[in-house]
Amino acid sequence: xxxxxxxxxxxxxxxxxxxxxxxxxxxxxxxxxxxxxxxxxxxxxxxxxxxxxxxxxxxxxxxxxxxxxxxxxxxxxxxxxxxxxxxxxxxxxxxxxxxxxxxxxxxxxxxxxxxxxxxxxxxxxxxxxxxxxxxxxxxxxxxxxxxxxxxxxxxxxxxxxxxxxxxxxxxxxxxxxxxx
Numbered sequence: 126x127x128x129x130x131x132x133x134x135x136x137x138x139x140x141x142x143x144x145x146x147x148x149x150x151x152x153x154x155x156x157x158x159x160x161x162x163x164x165x166x167x168x169x170x171x172x173x174x175x176x177x178x179x180x181x182x183x184x185x186x187x188x189x190x191x192x193x194x195x196x197x198x199x200x201x202x203x204x205x206x207x208x209x210x211x212x213x214x215x216x217x218x219x220x221x222x223x224x225x226x227x228x229x230x231x232x233x234x235x236x237x238x239x240x241x242x243x244x245x246x247x248x249x250x251x252x253x254x255x256x257x258x259x260x261x262x263x264x265x266x267x268x269x270x271x272x273x274x275x276x277x278x279x280x281x282x283x284x285x286x287x288x289x290x291x292x293x294x295x296x297x298x299x300x301x302x303x304x305x
Contacts, residue, residue, distance in 0.1 A: 126182050126211060129232060131162045132277020139235050179279040181262055182271045183210030186294070189256035190243055196252075201243065208236045209243035209297070216293035217285045218272035225275045233300065242301045250294045254287050 128139035135158055144151030163180065170177035187203070187210030194201035211232055218224035245253070254268075262269040267284035274280055 126180075126207060127159050127162050128235075129211065129228070129273050129276055130179055130182060130279045132275070134158060135162060136276040140231060143239075176279075178262070178282040179271050179273075181269075181282070182273060182279065183207040183212075183214055185257050185260045185262060185268065185270050186210035186213035186253070186290070188260055189253045190245070192256040193245060193249055193253055205240050205243060208240040212236060212300070213290075213293050213297045214270040215272065216296050217270055217289050218274075218280070220289055220292070221272075221285075223272050223274060223280060223283075228273060228275050231276075244301065245294075245298070247295065247298060250291050253294055254291050257290060258287065 128135040128137075138155055138158075144155065166177055166180060184207055187207035190206040190209055191201050191203065194206075212229075215224045215229045215232065219226060219229055257268050258266070260269065262271075262282060264284065268287055268290055269282050270285055270290075271282050272280045
């Protein structure tokens with residue numbers, strides 16, 4: 126998530142081959158870079174009034190997927206759910222011509238290398254949209270997402286039509302078959 130938001134070396138690290146498990150120096154540098162990015166954002170907007178909202182990239186759809194899993198008696202790890210959200214939410218932005226298709230393709234490639242594909246049934250989509258509608262980032266009953274145009278170019282939080290989000294969940298299902 127931070128790699129897509131920050132761009133530069135963090136994104137390059139995500140796209141490349143991760144350091145070997147025993148390469149503590151390389152991992153420490155990657156972790157430090159990731160933490161420094163998050164600290165920079167949170168310190169500049171402690172009360173989440175502006176740019177800190179970008180840290181919610183993938184979270185609206187991700188939280189809905191977590192809630193669906195819990196309602197079915199299973200647990201979906203937060204990182205895995207947000208990773209799926211990082212594929213679902215950009216589909217909305219693509220439809221609105223706000224996201225670069227190359228970013229979506231790179232996200233799909235990176236996420237499929239590091240996370241299991243999150244699956245659900247098409248019949249679950251109305252429930253997922255209902256969960257999205259209860260997210261804390263929403264305003265005046267509108268569903269909020271945080272799109273990213275290109276690596277290093279997050280856009281401000283925006284409201285999306287529930288129907289568009291529903292179509293994005295459906296497209297994710299279709300796309301995820303090729304990611305498995």
